[in-house]
Amino acid sequence: MAKFTFVGGIHPYDGKELSKDKPIKDILPGHELVYPLSQHIGAPAKAIVEKGERVLMGQKIAESGGFVSSPVYASVSGTVKAIEPRRVVTGDMVMSIVVENDELYEDVGFFPMAPENKLSKEDILEIIREAGIVGMGGAGFPTHVKLSPKEPENIDYVIANCAECEPYLTSDYRRMLEEPEKLIGGLKLILRLFDNAQGILAVEDNKPDCIALLKKLTKNENRISVKALKTKYPQGAERQLIYATTGRKINSNMLPADVGCVVNNVDTVVAVYRAVTEGRPLMERIITVTGDAVKEPRNFRVKIGTSYQDLAEAAGGFQTEPQKVICGGPMMGFAMFGLDVPTTKTSTALLAFTRDEVSAMEPGPCINCGRCLEVCPGRVMPSKLADYAERFDEEAFLSNNGMECCECGCCSYVCPAKRPLTQQIKSMRKIQLAKKKKK
Ligand code: SF4
Numbered sequence: 469m470a471k472f473t474f475v476g477g478i479h480p481y482d483g484k485e486l487s488k489d490k491p492i493k494d495i496l497p498g499h500e501l502v503y504p505l506s507q508h509i510g511a512p513a514k515a516i517v518e519k520g521e522r523v524l525m526g527q528k529i530a531e532s533g534g535f536v537s538s539p540v541y542a543s544v545s546g547t548v549k550a551i552e553p554r555r556v557v558t559g560d561m562v563m564s565i566v567v568e569n570d571e572l573y574e575d576v577g578f579f580p581m582a583p584e585n586k587l588s589k590e591d592i593l594e595i596i597r598e599a600g601i602v603g604m605g606g607a608g609f610p611t612h613v614k615l616s617p618k619e620p621e622n623i624d625y626v627i628a629n630c631a632e633c634e635p636y637l638t639s640d641y642r643r644m645l646e647e648p649e650k651l652i653g654g655l656k657l658i659l660r661l662f663d664n665a666q667g668i669l670a671v672e673d674n675k676p677d678c679i680a681l682l683k684k685l686t687k688n689e690n691r692i693s694v695k696a697l698k699t700k701y702p703q704g705a706e707r708q709l710i711y712a713t714t715g716r717k718i719n720s721n722m723l724p725a726d727v728g729c730v731v732n733n734v735d736t737v738v739a740v741y742r743a744v745t746e747g748r749p750l751m752e753r754i755i756t757v758t759g760d761a762v763k764e765p766r767n768f769r770v771k772i773g774t775s776y777q778d779l780a781e782a783a784g785g786f787q788t789e790p791q792k793v794i795c796g797g798p799m800m801g802f803a804m805f806g807l808d809v810p811t812t813k814t815s816t817a818l819l820a821f822t823r824d825e826v827s828a829m830e831p832g833p834c835i836n837c838g839r840c841l842e843v844c845p846g847r848v849m850p851s852k853l854a855d856y857a858e859r860f861d862e863e864a865f866l867s868n869n870g871m872e873c874c875e876c877g878c879c880s881y882v883c884p885a886k887r888p889l890t891q892q893i894k895s896m897r898k899i900q901l902a903k904k905k906k907k
């Protein structure tokens with residue numbers, strides 16, 4: 469029987485009131501857009517335009533570099549100014565196509581391939597692949613690969629991840645309220661790929677208006693149900709979400725498809741809808757700009773490639789110089805050192821805070837209080853794993869299930885000694901994942 473929550477987790481202050489009641493606003497980008505060729509998991513895309521070439525909005529400018537890869541599209545019209553390494557939010561330099569925006573927004577013309585009901589499963593998958601759709605919740609895994617499991621007939625559930633459990637983020641919330649038909653339409657399209665699956669719209673119960681609206685709009689859909697999840701972080705993490713909605717468990721060596729599930733976030737499902745019904749490739753997304761340092765927090769519809777600087781300006785800039793700027797949510801996002809970096813397919817939020825509470829705290833020794841253990845949704849021992857990671861004891865780290873950590877940050881959040889548990893575990897996991905990939 470389905471359980472609508474999971475073991476562990478925390479209830480941090482959610483800060484969502486800053487931006488949740490303001491409708492999504494369209495913003496136009498500045499004079500330069502940067503499109504990294506690697507904004508997804510898998511092989512980088514390959515540029516198919518040259519410096520000096522004019523491109524149109526919706527034109528493919530880089531093609532897939534393999535099966536697990538994704539093409540990139542221009543989100544404005546203009547001229548290719550450079551193809552060169554540019555800094556991205558992680559601080560890395562990534563080969564990118566730079567387009568000078570001519571501000572004409574001339575597009576290639578968007579036409580659906582065929583009426584939706586005439587499309588085969590293969591057609592739908594091909595449209596998703598060709599549209600450059602990847603997991604837009606932050607992971608960036610190419611969606612056509614996720615939707616092509618070995619045994620599609622064994623998929624029982626297609627879950628739309630509408631939890632939005634990260635504090636401060638409200639882009640999915642606004643999307644659900646303002647464009648619910650696109651979300652439901654996208655879910656119905658994905659369900660066409662899986663004959664035996666039921667669709668689940670999984671929403672945390674701190675969004676009762678979304679739950680009521682989605683229930684009303686799906687009351688005649690016999691393959692779709694809306695599940696209200698207990699509000700708790702990290703309810704939207706893939707493993708926790710699958711367990712909460714279906715009672716099924718996966719570990720770090722398994723894929724959701726191994727337990728008959730496919731999970732996609734709200735923006736991704738909407739992108740599927742738009743690609744199939746409107747013929748539009750992935751060129752834009754909704755991004756939350758918020759935090760106590762931001763003058764006018766709200767959600768924006770952003771052309772991918774727009775700089776974070778343009779985003780901050782669209783929100784009125786900063787009322788005071790922020791001490792901390794984060795890309796993504798406060799729990800799983802990462803600190804930014806500058807705003808002159810581009811938004812990508814996986815950008816979810818720009819947060820700016822007047823106080824950097826984390827670096828203001830001095831870490832102390834562990835007092836063995838057990839709080840980190842209590843909240844850990846991965847059911848591992850955060851204090852021990854962090855010790856192993858610090859001493860670089862790979863064997864102990866792996867034999868104590870270090871890879872089952874989902875890097876949610878709950879342990880660091882509750883630790884009274886302010887130990888950087890997640891950071892230590894995360895760096896060891898990164899090394900182990902790289903080793904695994906190499907093998
Ligand atoms: S050990 Fe990992 S899964 Fe457990 S609370 Fe810490 S970050 Fe989350």
Ligand code: SF4
Nearest residue numbers: 834835837838840883
């Ligand atoms: S929460 Fe912090 S102090 Fe408490 S056991 Fe875990 S690491 Fe030690």
